[in-house]
Amino acid sequence: MGALLLRRGQYYLANLNWMLGYFGMFFILVYGWDGLGYDRFFYDRDMLAGSPAWTPGVGTGDSPETFFAAAVGFLTSGVAMTLYLDGVYLLPPFIAIMYFWHSASLRAHGNPVSFWGDGPLWLLSYLAGVFGVALGAAIFSALVVNGVGALLGVGDHVARGLGQVPAATGMHVLSYVIGLPLALAMLWLAVLRPGALVNRILAPWCLDRAPSTPGHTSLQRA
Numbered sequence: 001m002g003a004l005l006l007r008r009g010q011y012y013l014a015n016l017n018w019m020l021g022y023f024g025m026f027f028i029l030v031y032g033w034d035g036l037g038y039d040r041f042f043y044d045r046d047m048l049a050g051s052p053a054w055t056p057g058v059g060t061g062d063s064p065e066t067f068f069a070a071a072v073g074f075l076t077s078g079v080a081m082t083l084y085l086d087g088v089y090l091l092p093p094f095i096a097i098m099y100f101w102h103s104a105s106l107r108a109h110g111n112p113v114s115f116w117g118d119g120p121l122w123l124l125s126y127l128a129g130v131f132g133v134a135l136g137a138a139i140f141s142a143l144v145v146n147g148v149g150a151l152l153g154v155g156d157h158v159a160r161g162l163g164q165v166p167a168a169t170g171m172h173v174l175s176y177v178i179g180l181p182l183a184l185a186m187l188w189l190a191v192l193r194p195g196a197l198v199n200r201i202l203a204p205w206c207l208d209r210a211p212s213t214p215g216h217t218s219l220q221r222a
Contacts, residue, residue: 011206012199016192019134026138035146035157035172042070044077056161095126098205105207118204125204133198137187144186145179 005014031037036056043059045051052058060070074080099122103113146157154172155165191197199206 009208011208012194012202015129015202015205016198019129022130022134023137023141026135027141030138031142031145034161035142035149036161037142039158041079042074044074044079046078057158062158095123098122098126102205109207122204125201128201129198133191133201137183140187141180141183144183145175148179148182149175 002014002017005011005017027037029037029041032040039057039059040054041059043054045053060067099119102122103118106113149172152168152171152175154160154168154175159165160167160172193199
């Protein structure tokens with residue numbers, strides 16, 4: 001899909017295409033299939049005696065205070081350390097491959113590239129796209145899906161998981177069918193449409209916004 005969009009000159013949409021994978025990963029981690037993805041993510045059984053298996057609500061509790069405490073504690077958990085290590089050896093190759101591909105394309109279009117002049121801004125754009133746009137969109141979408149579920153009569157997810165309230169599985173599934181397209185439509189109109197905020201963030205990776213002078217990448221529309 002990305003190659004097809006590039007051939008058609010849809011450079012911004014081609015960049016949204018690779019970010020879609022990050023969005024999907026983050027949405028599963030934040031919300032998952034039962035609204036409790038975040039609770040599973042923040043639960044590290046190896047930090048507890050006997051390594052008890054996860055149960056709904058055990059990861060973050062039932063209040064903002066316990067959620068915040070779980071989020072802070074997670075930063076030093078074994079799972080977090082593994083993710084930090086993964087980032088050390090996974091992110092640099094991803095970024096390097098994108099840099100070489102993009103710089104080769106720019107040169108092919110007659111735009112000189114300076115590693116120290118363009119590289120740092122490309123890196124910031126990439127990180128902002130992954131951890132700002134994709135993660136932020138996943139969190140927003142999870143909130144919308146959860147809100148739609150509440151309107152459809154879906155009960156508290158922890159209580160559902162523990163069997164304390166009816167599962168309402170049909171309405172829960174319907175909340176995804178309605179909520180995800182609704183959230184993405186809202187995001188498109190607010191920040192994703194061409195010329196909006198995300199387009200400016202990803203501008204260094206769009207050939208139609210390529211730098212006009214060596215060593216400088218503009219965030220403004222060419």
